[in-house]
Each structure stands twice: as C-alpha cells, then as structure tokens.
Amino acid sequence: xxxxxxxxxxxxxxxxxxxxxxxxxxxxxxxxxxxxxxxxxxxxxxxxxxxxxxxxxxxxxxxxxxxxxxxxxxxxxxxxxxxxxxxxxxxxxxxxxxxxxxxxxxxxxxxxxxxxxxxxxxxxxxxxxxxxxxxxxxxxxxxxxxxxxxxxxxxxxxxxxxxxxxxxxxxxxxxxxxxxxxxxxxxxxxxxxxxxxxxxxxxxxxxxxxxxxxxxxxxxxxxxxxxxxxxxxxxxxxxxxxxxxxxxxxxxxxxxxxxxxxxxxxxxxxxxxxxxxxxxxxxxxxxxxxxxxxxxxxxxxxxxxxxxxxxxxxxxxxxxxxxxxxxxxxxxxxxxxxxxxxxxxxxxxxxxxxxxxxxxxxxxxxxxxxxxxxxxxxxxxxxxxxxxxxxxxxxxxxxxxxxxxxxxxxxxxxxxxxxxxxxxxxxxxxxxxxxxxxxxxxxxxxxxxxxxxxxxxxxxxxxxxxxxxxxxxxxxxxxxxxxxxxxxxxxxxxxxxxx
RNA sequence: GCAGCCGUAGCUCAGUAGGUUAGAGCGCCUGAUUGUGGAUCAGGAGGUCCCCCGUUCGAGCCGGGGCGGCUGUACCA
Numbered sequence: 001x002x003x004x005x006x007x008x009x010x011x012x013x014x015x016x017x018x019x020x021x022x023x024x025x026x027x028x029x030x031x032x033x034x035x036x037x038x039x040x041x042x043x044x045x046x047x048x049x050x051x052x053x054x055x056x057x058x059x060x061x062x063x064x065x066x067x068x069x070x071x072x073x074x075x076x077x078x079x080x081x082x083x084x085x086x087x088x089x090x091x092x093x094x095x096x097x098x099x100x101x102x103x104x105x106x107x108x109x110x111x112x113x114x115x116x117x118x119x120x121x122x123x124x125x126x127x128x129x130x131x132x133x134x135x136x137x138x139x140x141x142x143x144x145x146x147x148x149x150x151x152x153x154x155x156x157x158x159x160x161x162x163x164x165x166x167x168x169x170x171x172x173x174x175x176x177x178x179x180x181x182x183x184x185x186x187x188x189x190x191x192x193x194x195x196x197x198x199x200x201x202x203x204x205x206x207x208x209x210x211x212x213x214x215x216x217x218x219x220x221x222x223x224x225x226x227x228x229x230x231x232x233x234x235x236x237x238x239x240x241x242x243x244x245x246x247x248x249x250x251x252x253x254x255x256x257x258x259x260x261x262x263x264x265x266x267x268x269x270x271x272x273x274x275x276x277x278x279x280x281x282x283x284x285x286x287x288x289x290x291x292x293x294x295x296x297x298x299x300x301x302x303x304x305x306x307x308x309x310x311x312x313x314x315x316x317x318x319x320x321x322x323x324x325x326x327x328x329x330x331x332x333x334x335x336x337x338x339x340x341x342x343x344x345x346x347x348x349x350x351x352x353x354x355x356x357x358x359x360x361x362x363x364x365x366x367x368x369x370x371x372x373x374x375x376x377x378x379x380x381x382x383x384x385x386x387x388x389x390x391x392x393x394x395x396x397x398x399x400x401x402x403x404x405x406x407x408x409x410x411x412x413x414x415x416x417x418x419x420x421x422x423x424x425x426x427x428x429x430x431x432x433x434x435x436x437x438x439x440x441x442x443x444x445x446x447x448x449x450x451x452x453x454x455x456x457x458x459x460x461x462x463x464x465x466x467x468x469x470x471x472x473x474x475x476x477x478x479x480x481x482x483x484x485x486x487x488x489x490x491x492x493x494x495x496x497x498x499x
Numbered sequence: 500g501c502a503g504c505c506g507u508a509g510c511u512c513a514g515u516a517g518g519u520u521a522g523a524g525c526g527c528c529u530g531a532u533u534g535u536g537g538a539u540c541a542g543g544a545g546g547u548c549c550c551c552c553g554u555u556c557g558a559g560c561c562g563g564g565g566c567g568g569c570u571g572u573a574c575c576a
Contacts (some may be wrong), residue, residue, distance in 0.1 A: 016567090061576070072575070089574060121575060122500090152544050203574090230501055310576045389534075420534055428536045453536070460537040472533060476535085 010085060017123030018130050019109045024378055027368055029132075032161060032378035033114055036134050036360060039157045043149065045136045048111040050093040051101065052118075056083035058096045074120050075278035086118040087335070090135040091168040091344065091357055098139050098355075099348030114362070126367060135338075135424035138359030144279045147287040147340055148312040154317050155296045161320065171252075171300040172315045174263075174280055175339070178202075178248075178304070180273010181266050185244040188236065188424065197483040200235040201469040205249055209302075209333070216249075216324060217242055238378065252300035256284040259299040279313060304339050312340035332368040336360040381496075382431035383410035384488055387423045399486060400436055400448070407485045422458035428453055432489045442478065450487045451476035454495055 014020060020027070037047075061070035074086040080291040087093050090113050098109060123129055136153065138146040150169045158168045182188070183197070189197070201311035204219035211219070218224035220242045237245070244266065251262040260280050267273025280299060284444035287297050305314040317336035338358035369375050384404055386397045397413045402412035408423040414423045427435045436448040455475035479487040 071575085092576075124570090126573095153517095226502090230572050232573070304574070387535090399525075407524085418529095421536080424536050426536095433536085437535080439532080449535095451535070456536065465538085 007171045008219065011070075017121075017128050017131075019073070019128060025366075027378060027380065028370075028375045029362070030367060031379075032369065033134065033362065033375075034170070035160045036114075036157050037112070039153060039160050039276070040136050043136070043153050045110045045112040046231075048094075048097065048113050049115065050087075050097055050113065052086055054087055054093055054114070055085045056085040058348075059085050059092045061088070062087065063306075072120050088119050089117050090115065090133055091137065091341070092361065094135070094137055094139070094357075095344040095355075096348065098353065099345050102345075102349060109139045110137070111139075112136040126364060129362065130157065132362035134360040134362050135357055137355060139262065139355040140353055141356065141432075142354040144313055144340070144356075145286055147279075147292075147315070147356045148283045150292050150338060150356060151297045151315050152287065152292050152350075154338075154358055155292060156362075157323070158317065161365070161369060163369075166295060167321045167372075168317065168319050169295070169316055170297040170317055171303045172280075172283065172297060172313060173299070173301050173303040173305075174276040174313050176272050176276025176312055177263050177267060177311050178209045178276075180268070180270035180276055181244065183270040183273060184266065184268035185241045186284050187241060197235055198334040200233075201237070201245065204235060204246070205302060206304045208249060213246060217246065220245060227315070249302040252298065252302060254294050256294055256299045257281075259301070260284060263299075263301065276312070285314065285373050305339055309340040309344055311342045313356070314339035317360070319368050323368075329460075330372070332364065334361070335368060347438060355399040360481070366459075381410060381492070383412045383431060383435060384434055384435040384492075385423070385427040385432045386411065386413045386429065387420060387427075387438075389420065391436065393438070393443075396438065400438070403485055403495060404436075404488060407489070424453075430458075433489060433495055436484065436488070437476075438481075442481075445478070447478045447480050448478050448481055448484050448487075449478045450476070450484075450491060452491050452494075 005488075042213060046240050056069040056073070059069075059073065061073050069083050069085050071089050075083050078084050090390050093285050094111065094113070098105065112134060112135060115117065116130050118130050120129060136150065138150070151172060155168070155170055159165060170242075170251050182201070187197070188194070189200070201220060204216050207219065211224075214336050215224060219232060219234050221234050221239075222236065225231045228490055248263075248266050251259060251266065260277055263280065264274070264277045267277060271387055284299070303314055303316050305316060315338055316334050318334050319332040322331055336359055338356070340354070340356040342352060342354045345351075366375075386393060386404075388397050394413070401411045401413045414426065416422070416426060418426075424435060432453055434453055435451045437451060438447075442448055452475040459475060
C-alpha cells in the first residue's frame with residue numbers, strides 16, 4: 001500500500017534509422033517527384049507499382065546454407081513458413097514482375113517506379129534504413145542506345161530540378177572494359193578465389209574518392225590499416241598490375257573519344273574488353289548526336305557502381321558542388337546510378353533478357369536541393385480558422401467553414417477545447433492568414449469580424465506597450481455576415497499579391 | 500562487425516572530495532492584462548540522473564557488465 005502502481009509506459013520513439021517527415025518536407029518531396037515523373041513520362045516510360053514485400057527467394061537474398069534470408073534485408077515468415085522480405089531496391093521486384101508477366105508485356109518493357117525501399121544496415125548521417133528511390137528501366141533492349149538514353153534522361157532530370165549545368169555530371173564506365181583491363185593485366189583465374197579477388201579490386205577502386213590513390217594502391221596490394229588500427233586485407237596484386245589498374249582509373253578526361261582510345265590501349269586484345277570499348281564509342285556517338293557534351297555526361301573509368309549484377313555500361317549521377325552547412329562544407333557526391341544487368345530476369349526465366357536501368361536516390365537528392373535552395377517551397381496556403389466563440393453556436397461556425405470551402409478556400413472550424421486567446425494562438429501557429437470571429441457582439445449586429453493575422457504580426461513588431469497593443473485596431477474589420485466570403489477573399493488577395 | 504568518444508527535463512546544459520525533497524535557460528500548458536497572436540507578470544506539468552550488479556552508513560558522481568548515441572572503418576544488392 002502507499003506504493004505507486006507501476007504502469008507500463010512505452011517509450012515514444014521512432015526506430016533507429018527511420019524518420020518522420022513533417023508537412024513542408026512531404027510537400028517539397030512530392031513536388032520533386034512530380035518533376036522527375038514528367039521527365040520519365042516524356043521519354044515514354046510507363047508507371048508501375050509493385051508490393052513492398054516479396055518472397056525472399058525472388059529477391060535473390062536467400063541464404064541456402066543458413067536457411068533464412070540475408071541479414072541485410074528485413075524479413076519475416078508467413079503463415080506457411082515461407083520467408084517474406086521487404087524490397088531493398090526496385091530492380092529485383094521489376095525482374096520478378098517481368099518474369100511473371102513476360103508473355104503479356106510489350107518488349108522492350110519500359111517502366112518507371114518510385115517508392116520506399118528498406119535495408120537493415122547501420123544507419124548514419126544521410127543513411128537511413130528506409131529511403132526512397134525513383135527508377136526507370138528498359139527491359140528487353142540489347143542495344144546500349146538504351147543506356148545512353150538513360151544517361152541523357154538523368155541529366156535532364158537534374159536540370160529539371162533546378163541543378164544548373166556544371167553542378168552535376170553523369171559519369172559512365174563499362175564493366176566489360178574493366179574486365180578487359182583485368183584480363184590484360186593478367187588478373188585471371190577461376191572459381192571462388194578469383195571472384196573474391198575481383199570483388200576486392202572493385203571495392204578498392206570504389207574508394208578512390210575517399211582514400212585517394214595511395215589508399216587504393218594499398219588496398220590493391222597488401223592491405224591498409226586505418227586510423228583506428230583496423231586492418232583491411234588487400235588484393236595482393238603485383239606492382240605492375242597495380243600500375244595498370246591505377247592507370248585505368250585515371251584514364252578519365254574531358255574528351256570522351258580520347259577516353260575510349262585510352263581504354264582501347266589498356267584492354268589490349270581482350271575480346272571482352274574490346275567489346276566494351278566499342279559500346280562506349282557507340283554511347284559517345286549517341287550522346288554527341290543528342291547534344292550532350294562531356295560537361296554533362298563524361299566517361300570515367302573510376303566508376304564501378306557496387307558489385308553485384310552489372311554486366312555492361314554503369315553510370316552514376318554526381319553532384320559536383322559543395323554546400324556550406326552548420327558543420328562546415330558538405331559534398332553530396334552520388335545521387336543516383338544504374339547500369340546494364342543482362343542476367344537478372346534469367347534467374348526466373350532461364351532465358352537471357354537484356355536490361356538496363358537508372359535509379360535516383362530521392363532522399364539524398366532532396367538533401368542536396370535543400371542545401372542548394374532549390375526546393376519548391378510551400379505552395380499551399382494554410383487554412384482560415386473560424387473561431388468557436390460560443391459552444392452552442394457550432395452549427396453556425398460550421399456553416400461559415402462550408403461557405404469558405406465552397407468558394408475554394410482552405411478553412412476549418414476550431415475543434416480544440418480552449419478559449420479565445422488559445423484559439424488565436426493556434427491560428428497563428430498554423431500560419432493562418434486570418435481568423436473569422438463571430439461572438440455575441442457580432443451576432444447582435446449581424447456581422448462577422450475578420451482578423452488579419454499576417455498584417456497583425458507586422459504591427460506587433462512596432463508595438464511594445466501592452467495597452468497600445470490591446471487598443472490598436474488589431475488589423476481586423478467587421479463586415480455583414482453575408483459578406484464573409486468576399487471579405488476573406490480580399491485578405492487572401494492582399495497576401496498573394498504581396499508575395 | 501571492429502575501434503575511439505559520449506549518455507542528467509522536449510532542447511542546450513549545470514551539478515560543488517560520494518551527503519537531505521536533482522537545478523537553470525529555452526520550449527510547453529494554465530491564468531492575469533475588461534472577447535484577440537507579441538511583450539510583461541503569476542502559476543503548473545514534465546526526470547526509473549540509460550539499465551543491471553557491486554563498493555559504501557549513503558551513488559547522478561566510484562568500479563564491473565550491458566544497452567543506446569556519435570565519429571572513423573568494414574560491409575552495402
């Protein structure tokens with residue numbers, strides 16, 4: 001007795017790596033997605049939505065030995081014990097969709113899709129466990145004209161979002177060329193050991209921007225120890241091999257044709273490498289025909305784009321400007337990427353279906369636009385608030401709100417339980433342009449009072465004395481009840497004109 | 500995963516060799532200023548001092564373990 005009952009109170013907190021998005025950001029992101037969609041539509045892509053969950057084996061992340069899906073994907077078991085996983089990108093579900101509906105689809109099949117994807121990884125600044133991608137893919141097109149088109153479209157998207165030419169660049173490379181360079185450098189072999197080394201080399205190249213050439217050389221050789229003392233095992237290439245790889249990664253430049261020529265030298269007589277170089281030449285030709293110079297789409301052999309399924313051209317959208325933020329400078333780097341994956345549908349169908357796609361990292365691009373000041377800001381005016389002065393006249397207030405809405409004005413009746421002062425504070429916090437007041441006095445006179453909150457806020461800056469504040473006209477007018485809509489419209493017109 | 504730093508109110512933090520009912524600013528809520536946002540004034544809510552174990556008469560403070568956060572690194576379809 002006397003002791004307080006312990007009641008269980010769950011802690012109100014969002015799971016780590018996830019986030020809530022407030023109104024202004026929801027609107028800004030929607031506006032951004034609409035811009036991208038316009039560009040994708042213009043290129044002829046059709047929308048598609050697929051489910052958030054897929055069978056884990058369809059995502060290709062099922063671990064046969066462990067008898068459960070990969071750690072990196074959020075998974076759960078269905079009633080029938082089958083594993084379901086949240087999609088970790090939009091490409092694997094596309095492959096499943098195409099395979100499932102193959103016969104009925106036009107080939108090539110061109111679709112765009114946006115939505116959240118989930119990855120169960122360690123979150124960090126700008127890295128979340130749920131984030132949004134916006135993809136466009138062409139499935140069933142063997143020609144690299146499809147790849148060239150995606151690069152041009154990506155550039156168009158960035159410009160449509162207000163990123164000026166020169167502040168971004170699409171960087172393009174080709175897996176076949178990379179393979180050719182490996183072959184020519186004598187990095188050959190078979191089986192798992194070769195695969196592992198191959199991966200190690202690509203991972204190393206991928207870190208070029210962060211670790212610099214010296215760091216990458218270490219990773220290509222014996223290995224590298226970082227500041228914390230952690231050691232990363234290297235690829236154990238010979239010095240000569242390292243030189244060749246480094247020469248390749250440094251072979252980029254302002255002239256696409258010149259880059260192709262250098263690529264040609266570095267692949268030697270590797271058939272696969274030469275095939276890749278020919279693809280790059282064709283892409284260059286198409287880009288040039290489209291008027292896309294190297295300032296927009298450049299060839300850069302240091303682009304590797306992850307590891308997994310890419311089989312030909314790979315590309316990355318990079319923002320090249322730096323932004324000043326609270327904690328110093330910030331580089332945005334890659335905001336999207338893609339490439340050719342000729343094997344993905346084959347997993348389901350057994351037949352090769354050539355495909356290529358591009359994916360925009362919406363959340364990162366959003367952050368970049370925010371820093372650039374290029375977000376499309378609030379276009380929705382906050383609602384007009386009708387105060388509830390008398391609780392037995394609610395029907396009257398509701399009628400006012402409906403009249404305003406019928407006239408196309410966002411409006412709401414105050415639904416809280418507080419007094420007049422709190423109601424005006426509420427309206428202020430909502431950013432309402434004005435409030436409508438009908439108390440005892442107004443009703444007796446057959447009027448309503450319209451109080452202009454924006455004009456009032458300006459006055460508040462000038463007034464320090466309380467009595468003056470209270471006695472001032474408060475930027476409000478009274479009009480006959482029948483003139484409600486007209487008077488509110490006048491206030492709104494003043495503000496939209498003042499913008 | 501590995502390493503380093505950190506963990507007191509919604510936020511930013513204070514907390515005195517271990518010593519009573521743990522504080523400040525801001526924010527939030529209520530009220531006053533004769534039915535009105537700001538200013539001012541008065542009041543109020545909100546804390547398992549991250550958790551557990553230990554040392555001690557006594558732990559926010561000391562020791563051990565755990566959890567969480569930040570930073571770097573690894574992985575990242």
